[in-house]
Amino acid sequence: MTSPFPHDGPRLADDAKTTKRLELNHRRNRAQDHTAKLDAAAAAFDYAACKDVPWNPDDLALLWGTPLWAEASAAQRVVLNQLYWVAYYAQIVSAEIATIFYNQTSAAGLYQLEGFRLVCDTLDLESAQERAHIAAFKRVGEAVEHALFGERVFTYPMRGPFAETMIFADAGPFRAWWKRLQLRTFGLLSSGNAFIACQYFTVRGLRTLNGKIAQGRLAAFAQDLPDAPLPARISDYHFQDESYHFNSSMLISQDVLRSLRPPTRFEALVANMALRGCQRDHRRFSAAINGIFWHDPALYPKVYRVLRAPCFGLDHAGALDMLRRCFCEDSEGLRKSAETHRTAVESYKRYLEGLPHVTRENREMSIIGASSVERVLAENRRGFARFARTAGRLRDVPAPRPGAGPAAEMAAAATEGAPALAGGAAGS
Numbered sequence: 300m301t302s303p304f305p306h307d308g309p310r311l312a313d314d315a316k317t318t319k320r321l322e323l324n325h326r327r328n329r330a331q332d333h334t335a336k337l338d339a340a341a342a343a344f345d346y347a348a349c350k351d352v353p354w355n356p357d358d359l360a361l362l363w364g365t366p367l368w369a370e371a372s373a374a375q376r377v378v379l380n381q382l383y384w385v386a387y388y389a390q391i392v393s394a395e396i397a398t399i400f401y402n403q404t405s406a407a408g409l410y411q412l413e414g415f416r417l418v419c420d421t422l423d424l425e426s427a428q429e430r431a432h433i434a435a436f437k438r439v440g441e442a443v444e445h446a447l448f449g450e451r452v453f454t455y456p457m458r459g460p461f462a463e464t465m466i467f468a469d470a471g472p473f474r475a476w477w478k479r480l481q482l483r484t485f486g487l488l489s490s491g492n493a494f495i496a497c498q499y500f501t502v503r504g505l506r507t508l509n510g511k512i513a514q515g516r517l518a519a520f521a522q523d524l525p526d527a528p529l530p531a532r533i534s535d536y537h538f539q540d541e542s543y544h545f546n547s548s549m550l551i552s553q554d555v556l557r558s559l560r561p562p563t564r565f566e567a568l569v570a571n572m573a574l575r576g577c578q579r580d581h582r583r584f585s586a587a588i589n590g591i592f593w594h595d596p597a598l599y600p601k602v603y604r605v606l607r608a609p610c611f612g613l614d615h616a617g618a619l620d621m622l623r624r625c626f627c628e629d630s631e632g633l634r635k636s637a638e639t640h641r642t643a644v645e646s647y648k649r650y651l652e653g654l655p656h657v658t659r660e661n662r663e664m665s666i667i668g669a670s671s672v673e674r675v676l677a678e679n680r681r682g683f684a685r686f687a688r689t690a691g692r693l694r695d696v697p698a699p700r701p702g703a704g705p706a707a708e709m710a711a712a713a714t715e716g717a718p719a720l721a722g723g724a725a726g727s
């Protein structure tokens with residue numbers, strides 16, 4: 300509804316083409332909203348019913364293409380496949396908690412403009428969908444970790460939007476504090492400034508582009524299987540919701556932006572700082588997980604814990620040696636992750652083309668583009684030397700009770716045919 304009064308502020312209705320595209324995207328997302336299906340899948344999830352089958356394509360497994368993968372038994376490979384799902388979506392939960400907050404602050408920043416209700420309604424629906432996504436990922440991830448480890452490994456208790464978004468990053472205490480301050484400041488600025496609000500969607504679009512690479516394949520896995528396990532179905536439902544979120548990121552950060560006046564120097568600075576932060580967050584790739592740009596040394600205690608669990612049954616020395624071989628030596632897994640990283644960098648560059656306020660450093664993705672297999676290996680080796688010095692305190696892994704629960708069954712199944720990975724007794 301347009302106002303009968305003349306005014307000199309930006310009005311979304313003046314851009315009929317963008318309004319139409321936004322309406323269509325919102326209407327379609329509402330029509331095929333997967334919230335009810337995701338809630339039903341999460342409620343029906345039973346780990347015992349799908350613990351023997353993979354949930355993802357073969358190469359989307361934790362530590363695929365590393366010595367651990369090469370030496371794992373068939374049952375252990377299934378565990379690594381499912382742990383990829385758990386770890387991958389643990390990262391998505393963190394990103395989506397932040398998304399809910401910034402959808403709201405950005406909607407507040409945009410709602411002050413004439414005719415922006417449609418954008419805000421779109422964001423409200425997306426935030427509600429994110430809450431369903433988070434609930435489904437948490438339900439499955441926590442059930443798997445409870446059964447396999449009896450404790451959290453990749454999952455974490457519910458958290459707020461100012462926590463480090465990358466759950467395995469290299470931020471020391473000062474940088475972590477500085478990032479928290481930046482996140483809070485961005486929330487405040489975006490809630491009162493339409494241009495900065497739109498900038499959130501530039502960053503969100505980049506993050507979703509990254510997500511689309513692996514998530515498209517995770518979703519296709521379920522689409523190809525008539526009786527796909529529930530976690531694979533969840534991947535598919537999530538991906539379908541997210542494809543609309545990606546459209547709205549594009550529309551808001553590129554088309555809606557044209558309805559606003561050009562940015563001031565301060566606004567452009569904030570926009571570029573946000574992009575720079577995104578480059579820094581994504582400047583590495585991981586030997587353990589293809590498609591998420593984690594800092595491997597931050598993962599060592601987690602992978603160590605996995606190796607000491609009954610399903611892999613390595614002793615302290617065996618687990619350390621396996622970590623070293625997987626993270627400090629070149630592998631097919633690391634090369635594949637590097638390939639995904641390169642694909643992501645190229646798609647980020649294309650996404651930013653045509654945005655006049657973006658600096659050269661961000662347009663050319665020069666921070667993220669400087670990464671290489673050699674750099675990752677050098678960092679991983681330095682990190683391993685530090686980890687090995689202090690790993691003795693992790694030696695006492697809780698021993699499983701004989702014959703108790705899925706973890707023990709898995710141990711029995713997994714050790715058959717995989718003597719190299721069961722050389723020591725767990726808990727020794």
Ligand SMILES: [Fe+2]
Pocket residue numbers: 395428429432537541
């Ligand atoms: Fe989501």
Ligand SMILES: [Fe+2]
Pocket residue numbers: 398425429541544
């Ligand atoms: Fe989303």
